[in-house]
Amino acid sequence: MLVSNAALPPPAQVFWVFIAAVQSGQLPHHLGITLCRLLVSFIVAMNLGVIIGYSLGRSETANRFFDHWVIIFLNIPALVTIILCYVWFGLNEMAALLAVVINKLPNVIIVIREGVRALDQELLAMAKCYRLRRWVVFKHVIFPQLHPFIMTATRSGLSLTWKIILVVELLGRSDGVGFQLHTFFQLFDVASILAYTIAFVAVVQVLEWGVLRPLDRRSVRWRR
Amino acid sequence: MNELSICVQAKHFPAVGKALPKCAIADLSITVQTGEFVCLVGPSGCGKTTLLNIIAGVDTQFTGAICYSGKTVLPKIGVVFQQPRLLAWRTVRENIDIVLDNPAASAPSVDELLTLMNLTDVQHVYPERLSLGMSRRVAIIRAFAIAPEVLLMDEPFVSLDAPTARQVREALLSLWQHRPHSVIFVSHDLREAIALADRILFLSSSPMHVIAEAKVTIPRNTRNDEHVINAFREQLKHELPHLHALF
Numbered sequence: 001m002l003v004s005n006a007a008l009p010p011p012a013q014v015f016w017v018f019i020a021a022v023q024s025g026q027l028p029h030h031l032g033i034t035l036c037r038l039l040v041s042f043i044v045a046m047n048l049g050v051i052i053g054y055s056l057g058r059s060e061t062a063n064r065f066f067d068h069w070v071i072i073f074l075n076i077p078a079l080v081t082i083i084l085c086y087v088w089f090g091l092n093e094m095a096a097l098l099a100v101v102i103n104k105l106p107n108v109i110i111v112i113r114e115g116v117r118a119l120d121q122e123l124l125a126m127a128k129c130y131r132l133r134r135w136v137v138f139k140h141v142i143f144p145q146l147h148p149f150i151m152t153a154t155r156s157g158l159s160l161t162w163k164i165i166l167v168v169e170l171l172g173r174s175d176g177v178g179f180q181l182h183t184f185f186q187l188f189d190v191a192s193i194l195a196y197t198i199a200f201v202a203v204v205q206v207l208e209w210g211v212l213r214p215l216d217r218r219s220v221r222w223r224r
Numbered sequence: 225m226n227e228l229s230i231c232v233q234a235k236h237f238p239a240v241g242k243a244l245p246k247c248a249i250a251d252l253s254i255t256v257q258t259g260e261f262v263c264l265v266g267p268s269g270c271g272k273t274t275l276l277n278i279i280a281g282v283d284t285q286f287t288g289a290i291c292y293s294g295k296t297v298l299p300k301i302g303v304v305f306q307q308p309r310l311l312a313w314r315t316v317r318e319n320i321d322i323v324l325d326n327p328a329a330s331a332p333s334v335d336e337l338l339t340l341m342n343l344t345d346v347q348h349v350y351p352e353r354l355s356l357g358m359s360r361r362v363a364i365i366r367a368f369a370i371a372p373e374v375l376l377m378d379e380p381f382v383s384l385d386a387p388t389a390r391q392v393r394e395a396l397l398s399l400w401q402h403r404p405h406s407v408i409f410v411s412h413d414l415r416e417a418i419a420l421a422d423r424i425l426f427l428s429s430s431p432m433h434v435i436a437e438a439k440v441t442i443p444r445n446t447r448n449d450e451h452v453i454n455a456f457r458e459q460l461k462h463e464l465p466h467l468h469a470l471f
Contacts, residue, residue: 122307122309123309125277126303126305128280128281129280129282129301130301130323132322136322140314140318141311144311144313144314219313222313222314223350
């Protein structure tokens, strides 16, 4: 045989390992912790990213000043920011979350900035003529146009966050899926690695079909 | 008397890429009385839309001043653009309600406008399902619904078929007579201007300024008659021979 059983365990074995991990409470515990980190860092990065991206899209001056920084942060390897965060702020939860946010933020910024630049100027002029209040303009004129861009940032951001968060856990946390995978790697326990992967895929699917798709549908119901 | 005085000494567009800088408007001065219906007639591309943007307060990069009854505070302005400019993601009714300060209080008058424009059936439809003519009517309702003191209209009947245009024009006039306010109506069609206006201002090509003005003296109740309109047009042609290019 080319591949040994240990390197490529049969599906049945992975399935039983998965069941055992769920029953022991290990998998739900670590997955839960990872999901919490995901939720916090995702919310922080999305909110900051939308605010900054919006400002840069609206103000040419601000954009000229910050553009270089966005490009730099967009291209710094994730590993570098993670290591630096741990070195500077210690091996703690704050540093871990900060590292994830820094890695995701530039991505959100450039997508939202593009969306703001694509806003329909004629509609904004209309809003100005009718002297609509700021909040009304944002809710009825700007946000619906940004919605597809926010959805794109959410999808690409979510997948990026998953990937970064595991590395962050692997390098400096003693819980979470990343930490577990690290342990399994050292034990060469491929079945467990695959079992955790299945759990991951399941969560992603639930998010996609339970949250993102309904939001998509809501945003396009006015289209023919 | 509340009057709208528009005075634009100069409006320049800076050079962009290979396009040369352009002086769009020079020494233009117009006064519109309350309740007066003024038509601006000029060749296409002469800067009429630019002027409307300035009056509406969208474009503030110009030398001059727009005053309403002596103050620079602008009155409530309703605008009908060349394109309907509706929010595609809001229904017809929502599009109208958005510009209102108090939609609940204005509901009866909006209902009335929708009936007048034959749009009651589609009020909960998204604009993408409407024809261009219907969208234009929605845009007109939106401008009327805020009960403006000044109404700006930028060729609102272009590309409407003749019967619809006539119908919308009549609706516009009946609304205006019902609640007098100043109307500035941009057109390139002299017949349309004669049918609607109290006074017609003729504009030059850029840099734009007023080259002539004419009061429309024929009574409003005879303006449905094509012959009367044509006769007045011939009379204008005769009185203002130097405007030959516009006719």
